[in-house]
Amino acid sequence: MENHSDAIEKIVRLLDASDSWLVLSHENPDGDTLGCGAALTRVGLRLSKKVIHACPDPCPAKYSYLFGSFDLLTPENLPEGFPGAGGVVICVDASTAARAFPRAGSRGFTCPLVNIDHHPDNERFGDVIWVDPTASATGEMITELISASGWGFQKDEAEALYTALISDNGGFSFESTTLKSHAVAMTLIEAGVSPGKISEKLNSSLSEGVLNLWGRAMTRTAVFADGECAVFWLTAEDFSRTETTRDAAENLVNFLLRIKGVKMAALCGEMPAVGGEKRVKASLRARAPFNAREVAAVFGGGGHNLASGCVMSAGVSEAVSLLRKEMTRHVSRFHTDK
Ligand SMILES: [Mn+2]
Structure with missing residues (x-):
C-alpha cells in the first residue's frame, strides 16, 4: 500500500512541472469522474497550463453546470502531439486504462501517466499511481491533493469536487462515508460551496420521461432469495419509448435496497447489440456482508464491494435469470448453518 502523502507530494510536483495536462474521465462518466476532471481542468488553467479534459463519452445533461462540460474531447480526437513530452496525463x-481510453488503447503517450482512483480493483496502470479504496469518492482524493498543493480552491472548483463527493457517497448516506468524507466537505464548504444549491442542481434535473422510465422498471420489481435479493430490468424499447438515454438509469438500482430486508439488488439494462450479439449492462448494489463486486466478477465485471457492474453477452430475460441464480448462490453462502 502506497504512502498517501508521498504519492500526493509526487503528483503535485509532477503537475507543477508539466506545461500541458490531459485530464481523462472514464467512459459512461458519473459525477465523480466528471467533477474531478472539471476541477483539475479549472485549476490547471488558473496555473497557466494548457489543459484538455477528455472523456470517451459525452457529459450527461445533469452535470452540464460543471466547468467545461460542453468542451469535452474524446481521447482519440486530441490535437496532434498533445500533451507532448513535457506534459502529463491524469486519469x-x-x-482500468481501457475505461479511460477504450478506443485509443494503443495510443502511446510520451509523458508520464498519473492514475488517481478509489476502486479497490484498480489495475494499477500508469507511472504514478495513487489508489485509496477508503476514499468514498475520487473527489475526496482530489480535494486532498489540491489542499496539499497550496494552489487553493476557487468556488466553481470546490463545487465540482462537492458534486464528485456526493455523487459517489449518495450524499453521505452510503457505508463508504467516513469522517474524512465530511472533513473534505468542510474544506469545500469553506471554499464557497452551498450544499443545498448543489443538491438541487444534481437532484432536480429529471424529466417526465425519466420518471416514466423508472416506473417501467419498478413495476417489474421481483424479490427473491428469501426476501434478501431484488431485481428489475429495462429494455432498449423502454429507453426509446420514454425518450431517455442510458444515463437516466444511473443509480436507479439503489431504489431496490429500500425494500425492507433486501440486501442485494440488480438492474439489467439492455444495450445496443454489437455485431449481432445481445448485450445487457447489469448494475449491482449490496449491503455488507454481501459483496456486489464478487457477483459482477463472475460475469467479467468489477467495481466496489457495495456497488459494481458488468456487461453480459445475453438478452434481458437470460441476463436476469443468470443474475438471479448467481445472487441466490452468493447470499446462500452466508446461511450455511440454516
Ligand atoms: Mn468514483
Whole structure:
C-alpha cells in the first residue's frame, strides 16, 4: 500500500512541472469522474497550463453546470502531439486504462501517466499511481491533493469536487462515508460551496420521461432469495419509448435496497447489440456482508464491494435469470448453518 502523502507530494510536483495536462474521465462518466476532471481542468488553467479534459463519452445533461462540460474531447480526437513530452496525463476515477481510453488503447503517450482512483480493483496502470479504496469518492482524493498543493480552491472548483463527493457517497448516506468524507466537505464548504444549491442542481434535473422510465422498471420489481435479493430490468424499447438515454438509469438500482430486508439488488439494462450479439449492462448494489463486486466478477465485471457492474453477452430475460441464480448462490453462502 502506497504512502498517501508521498504519492500526493509526487503528483503535485509532477503537475507543477508539466506545461500541458490531459485530464481523462472514464467512459459512461458519473459525477465523480466528471467533477474531478472539471476541477483539475479549472485549476490547471488558473496555473497557466494548457489543459484538455477528455472523456470517451459525452457529459450527461445533469452535470452540464460543471466547468467545461460542453468542451469535452474524446481521447482519440486530441490535437496532434498533445500533451507532448513535457506534459502529463491524469486519469481520475478510472479503474482500468481501457475505461479511460477504450478506443485509443494503443495510443502511446510520451509523458508520464498519473492514475488517481478509489476502486479497490484498480489495475494499477500508469507511472504514478495513487489508489485509496477508503476514499468514498475520487473527489475526496482530489480535494486532498489540491489542499496539499497550496494552489487553493476557487468556488466553481470546490463545487465540482462537492458534486464528485456526493455523487459517489449518495450524499453521505452510503457505508463508504467516513469522517474524512465530511472533513473534505468542510474544506469545500469553506471554499464557497452551498450544499443545498448543489443538491438541487444534481437532484432536480429529471424529466417526465425519466420518471416514466423508472416506473417501467419498478413495476417489474421481483424479490427473491428469501426476501434478501431484488431485481428489475429495462429494455432498449423502454429507453426509446420514454425518450431517455442510458444515463437516466444511473443509480436507479439503489431504489431496490429500500425494500425492507433486501440486501442485494440488480438492474439489467439492455444495450445496443454489437455485431449481432445481445448485450445487457447489469448494475449491482449490496449491503455488507454481501459483496456486489464478487457477483459482477463472475460475469467479467468489477467495481466496489457495495456497488459494481458488468456487461453480459445475453438478452434481458437470460441476463436476469443468470443474475438471479448467481445472487441466490452468493447470499446462500452466508446461511450455511440454516
Ligand atoms: Mn468514483
